Amino acid sequence: MNLDTLLRSVEPDQPSADFTRKVMNALPQKKTYPPIISKKVGWSIAACIAACVAYMLISNTPPATHPRHSFTLLHTDYVLVIPILVAICLVMCVDYYYTNKNGLENSRPF
Amino acid sequence: MTINDEQIYINRIRDGDAAAYSFIVEKYRNMAYTIALKMIRNPAEAEDATQESFIKAYEAIHTYKGNAKFSTWLYTIVYRTCLYILKQHKTLPIDQVQEWEDTQPPPLESSERSKYISKAISELPPTEAIVITLYYMNENSVKEISKITGLSMANVKIQLYRARKKLETKLAGLL
Numbered sequence: 629m630n631l632d633t634l635l636r637s638v639e640p641d642q643p644s645a646d647f648t649r650k651v652m653n654a655l656p657q658k659k660t661y662p663p664i665i666s667k668k669v670g671w672s673i674a675a676c677i678a679a680c681v682a683y684m685l686i687s688n689t690p691p692a693t694h695p696r697h698s699f700t701l702l703h704t705d706y707v708l709v710i711p712i713l714v715a716i717c718l719v720m721c722v723d724y725y726y727t728n729k730n731g732l733e734n735s736r737p738f
Numbered sequence: 739m740t741i742n743d744e745q746i747y748i749n750r751i752r753d754g755d756a757a758a759y760s761f762i763v764e765k766y767r768n769m770a771y772t773i774a775l776k777m778i779r780n781p782a783e784a785e786d787a788t789q790e791s792f793i794k795a796y797e798a799i800h801t802y803k804g805n806a807k808f809s810t811w812l813y814t815i816v817y818r819t820c821l822y823i824l825k826q827h828k829t830l831p832i833d834q835v836q837e838w839e840d841t842q843p844p845p846l847e848s849s850e851r852s853k854y855i856s857k858a859i860s861e862l863p864p865t866e867a868i869v870i871t872l873y874y875m876n877e878n879s880v881k882e883i884s885k886i887t888g889l890s891m892a893n894v895k896i897q898l899y900r901a902r903k904k905l906e907t908k909l910a911g912l913l
Contacts, residue, residue, distance in 0.1 A: 635874035
């Protein structure tokens with residue numbers, strides 16, 4: 629018999645019968661992080677943002693007829709809303725990141 | 739299990755379905771264990787090394803890009819884990835040659851003959867034993883063996899040639 633044929637006929641060794649079970653039991657459990665923002669709070673924040681935007685649109689904002697005039701908005705109270713919105717967005721992004729990382733689709737606020 | 743089925747299971751594992759990993763373990767456990775046994779040469783330690791390799795593979799499965807065969811990627815982990823264990827224990831220096839002490843006539847029955855050949859392969863230096871195992875038993879190409887072991891393709895061919903020569907002498911009774 630040819631050496632190549634002989635070597636191909638060798639069967640692989642077998643580990644113990646409960647090998648698969650042992651591996652499956654030893655698999656690390658993924659850490660689960662609770663969501664920073666719950667579903668209810670998430671919708672509340674979204675509603676608040678929508679309300680703020682609606683209020684800003686409805687209220688008497690001076691029409692910016694010239695590009696120079698648009699800078700006058702920076703001197704109004706509206707500019708204070710921007711950092712708050714940015715902060716909320718950041719918190720939501722962090723929450724989204726951790727939720728996705730752990731595959732917790734159901735715990736996502738949206 | 740086809741390659742497509744395998745990819746489906748890998749995607750499920752990536753999505754957090756740990757139970758899908760049992761199919762992967764079932765498919766590759768024998769070959770992974772054979773590689774570990776050929777290197778470590780102690781059944782209990784080889785099984786531990788194989789188990790450790792499967793856990794490492796599970797943890798790193800998101801790094802598997804699908805460029806190479808999954809088996810090549812997995813066996814690379816097995817090979818490196820065994821190398822690490824051997825270096826830590828220093829129980830068996832790499833490429834230490836063991837003497838062929840079997841003076842009994844070669845068996846004729848299929849299963850006994852398989853064991854006899856497997857024993858002859860195990861008597862080879864570990865690198866040669868791995869190369870022969872992957873090339874003949876797992877039908878890996880020289881390129882794939884090069885990826886798994888980190889040896890150059892030329893070196894893999896040399897190891898194959900040397901191992902064949904030794905096995906020709908050892909298994910002369912069966913040829």
